[in-house]
Amino acid sequence: MIGKERTERAEGTERMQKAGKRGRAWAVALAAVVRKEVRQTLRDRRVMFLLIVAPLLQTVILGYAVDFDFENVPTLVVDLDRTATSRMHARRLLADHTLQRQPGGASVTTATAELRSGKAAAAIVLPPGLERDVLAERPAEVQVLLDGTDPNRAMVVASAAARYFGETAEDLLRERLARAHVPPPPVIRAEPRALYNPGLETAPFMMPGVMTMLLVITTTIVTAMGLSREREMGTLEQVLVTPIPPLVLLLGKMTPPLVIGCFDVFLVLTAGVWLFGVPVSGPPAVLAAGTLLYLVCTLGIGLLISSVSKTQQQSFLAGFLFIMPAILLSGVMTPVQAMPAWLRMVTYVNPVRYFIEVLRGNLLKGAGFADLWWRLGALGMIGVIILFVATMRLRKRMA
Amino acid sequence: MSEMAIEAVGLGRDFGAFRAVTDVSFSVEAGEIFGYLGANGAGKSTTIRMLCGLLLPSRGTARVAGFDVGQKPEAVKAAIGYMSQKFSLYLDLPVRDNLDFFGGAYGISGRALPRRAAEVTELCGLGGLGPRITGTLPAGLRQRLALACAILHRPAVLFLDEPTACVDPQARRLFWRVIRQLAASGTTIFVTTHYLDEAEYCRRIGLMAAGRLIALDTPAALKRAYVPGRVFLVRGENLAATTSAVRAQPGILAFEPFGAGLHLQAEPALWNEASVKLAVERAGGREVVVEAADPSLEDVFLAALGRAEPAA
Numbered sequence A: 001m002i003g004k005e006r007t008e009r010a011e012g013t014e015r016m017q018k019a020g021k022r023g024r025a026w027a028v029a030l031a032a033v034v035r036k037e038v039r040q041t042l043r044d045r046r047v048m049f050l051l052i053v054a055p056l057l058q059t060v061i062l063g064y065a066v067d068f069d070f071e072n073v074p075t076l077v078v079d080l081d082r083t084a085t086s087r088m089h090a091r092r093l094l095a096d097h098t099l100q101r102q103p104g105g106a107s108v109t110t111a112t113a114e115l116r117s118g119k120a121a122a123a124i125v126l127p128p129g130l131e132r133d134v135l136a137e138r139p140a141e142v143q144v145l146l147d148g149t150d151p152n153r154a155m156v157v158a159s160a161a162a163r164y165f166g167e168t169a170e171d172l173l174r175e176r177l178a179r180a181h182v183p184p185p186p187v188i189r190a191e192p193r194a195l196y197n198p199g200l201e202t203a204p205f206m207m208p209g210v211m212t213m214l215l216v217i218t219t220t221i222v223t224a225m226g227l228s229r230e231r232e233m234g235t236l237e238q239v240l241v242t243p244i245p246p247l248v249l250l251l252g253k254m255t256p257p258l259v260i261g262c263f264d265v266f267l268v269l270t271a272g273v274w275l276f277g278v279p280v281s282g283p284p285a286v287l288a289a290g291t292l293l294y295l296v297c298t299l300g301i302g303l304l305i306s307s308v309s310k311t312q313q314q315s316f317l318a319g320f321l322f323i324m325p326a327i328l329l330s331g332v333m334t335p336v337q338a339m340p341a342w343l344r345m346v347t348y349v350n351p352v353r354y355f356i357e358v359l360r361g362n363l364l365k366g367a368g369f370a371d372l373w374w375r376l377g378a379l380g381m382i383g384v385i386i387l388f389v390a391t392m393r394l395r396k397r398m399a
Numbered sequence B: 001m002s003e004m005a006i007e008a009v010g011l012g013r014d015f016g017a018f019r020a021v022t023d024v025s026f027s028v029e030a031g032e033i034f035g036y037l038g039a040n041g042a043g044k045s046t047t048i049r050m051l052c053g054l055l056l057p058s059r060g061t062a063r064v065a066g067f068d069v070g071q072k073p074e075a076v077k078a079a080i081g082y083m084s085q086k087f088s089l090y091l092d093l094p095v096r097d098n099l100d101f102f103g104g105a106y107g108i109s110g111r112a113l114p115r116r117a118a119e120v121t122e123l124c125g126l127g128g129l130g131p132r133i134t135g136t137l138p139a140g141l142r143q144r145l146a147l148a149c150a151i152l153h154r155p156a157v158l159f160l161d162e163p164t165a166c167v168d169p170q171a172r173r174l175f176w177r178v179i180r181q182l183a184a185s186g187t188t189i190f191v192t193t194h195y196l197d198e199a200e201y202c203r204r205i206g207l208m209a210a211g212r213l214i215a216l217d218t219p220a221a222l223k224r225a226y227v228p229g230r231v232f233l234v235r236g237e238n239l240a241a242t243t244s245a246v247r248a249q250p251g252i253l254a255f256e257p258f259g260a261g262l263h264l265q266a267e268p269a270l271w272n273e274a275s276v277k278l279a280v281e282r283a284g285g286r287e288v289v290v291e292a293a294d295p296s297l298e299d300v301f302l303a304a305l306g307r308a309e310p311a312a
């Protein structure tokens, strides 16, 4: 009786010791893989460039270049009236610097040629007899010629011109009513006031997009190529005869891109705050959680890619084949609401979509867990599923 | 004798419809150097990869270091070292980082790791190379580094798949010195090679052809079994012109040019050294010397292939 108990206890202890020993061996192996990965990453200039310099460059370039705030749009004034009135309208129309007058525009024909050559993006044609018509209180027509190749810019010019002449017409009407001693009619005016990003600037809107794209590009491709490289070099076979379990190997391989991904977020965010005044208005914990979950997704996709491709080249290509549609269908570039219904369905399984929403909500609108929890949940779920499938596939291939 | 270090029973592997290894059975004693010989594509690497747990056998079973390869692959992995046919260490890392990684992979940690790394570096003659980038090392040193990484954890069984391919003779000799030292200290060595001279270092050898194990024994026994008669070497000048004269001599079983000389295999009863010498000299050979030689494993290999082929 006692003897049996003792052997049972001894067996239990032994089992625990065995498990402890195995756990320790795995920890040692994991540390070895991480050390090796870090050393290789630090030695590989291309990877370091991809992970550190490229994000900074892209932040700065995209931040400055992708700017939908149109100012000083080159504009021709074709003044066919040549009167005090026409000159006054031309001056006042240009006063808020949305439009900038370009030399030229002697006639409608030359203006058209100049629009075609790209010297100007719009031409305001003030017709002959403008002053006479206005003084005689007859209708007058001002023509706005637009270069429509850039629809956004064309819209900006059109609305600036429409607003100005609309207000001018309203002023004329008031004057006329005042002269006739009629009280002015009631006016309903819409007064837009942006609650978030009050200046309606592009950079704060774009910066989350830049972060989202950077992370998916760098971490997915680096992870996908990392494993293919080992396969190609034959080192994978050498690693597989060691007692390292495949899961420990994969965990170790994911660590450096995970750390660098977090670092990239920090880097880009700092640059965004400092250079472009991106607000950080939400709780940082949500930002951190979102970033981590998103990285789990992007790394998992990298592993998944390396489980289906044989060479580094295949991995690289597959990475881009995934990234392109993932970004286009995320709402980074164009709003998800504007997509056809069937495409919108696809965005529900796209981790990029959830992360951009978390970032924009958190950074620009100050949204916290209460607003973003289901997106974080979706990210987590997608990440876990992808990671699970990828490791199962890889374990099978490695065994 | 306790348990065998390696025991394969009817081990076979197919790739699709192709039989890469056809049901081989053999056992290797602890501390033995066992050579596995065969031409390219004979199935040597496939056999090793099954024994290391890298490849699942299609048929048969194998026990390595006392563990079943199919059932306890983890225990097998912890007990063996493996040098793959293709050099497979991290070329972009320095020598010491490769040692550090594989040491950790085998669960060696703390102060034991650098101590053990220093030991194997010493044993393999890699002293002072720690900071060198692995990719810049000459082939011979790389090979010994791969060996060093494979023995960090003191494996009971060491698998070497063509370890000395593309290595110069001097480096090969150095490499084999280390291997014999390891075997002397009790490590079982399973080595494939297609250098027949290296097979002489092995206690026993297995000959593989087209996926089959066609012969297995000590080199001496194989020679006795496959090369009846005696082997002679004819040396001298201008021997190329004399081949037909030699062939016409009675009792010549086999015949082939060997370096600058001629390699003869002869029926002892019919062999007449003086008449062969005379015939060579008449045919134009000068300064002719005929001497008895040991049969080489090449002779054995050719004879074994000859016997196996009609049967197959």
Ligand SMILES: Nc1ncnc2c1ncn2[C@@H]1O[C@H](COP(=O)(O)OP(=O)(O)O)[C@@H](O)[C@H]1O
Pocket (backbone or CB within 6 Å): B015, B020, B038, B039, B040, B041, B042, B043, B044, B045, B046, B047
């Ligand atoms: N993974 C594989 N898939 C298909 N055929 C293979 C594979 N590995 C080896 N083979 C084939 O099996 C045969 C034996 O190969 P191998 O064991 O590498 O020979 P050896 O090492 O003796 O040169 C060869 O014909 C080779 O083409």
Ligand SMILES: [Mg+2]
Pocket (backbone or CB within 6 Å): B041, B044, B045, B046, B085, B161, B162
């Ligand atoms: Mg081979």
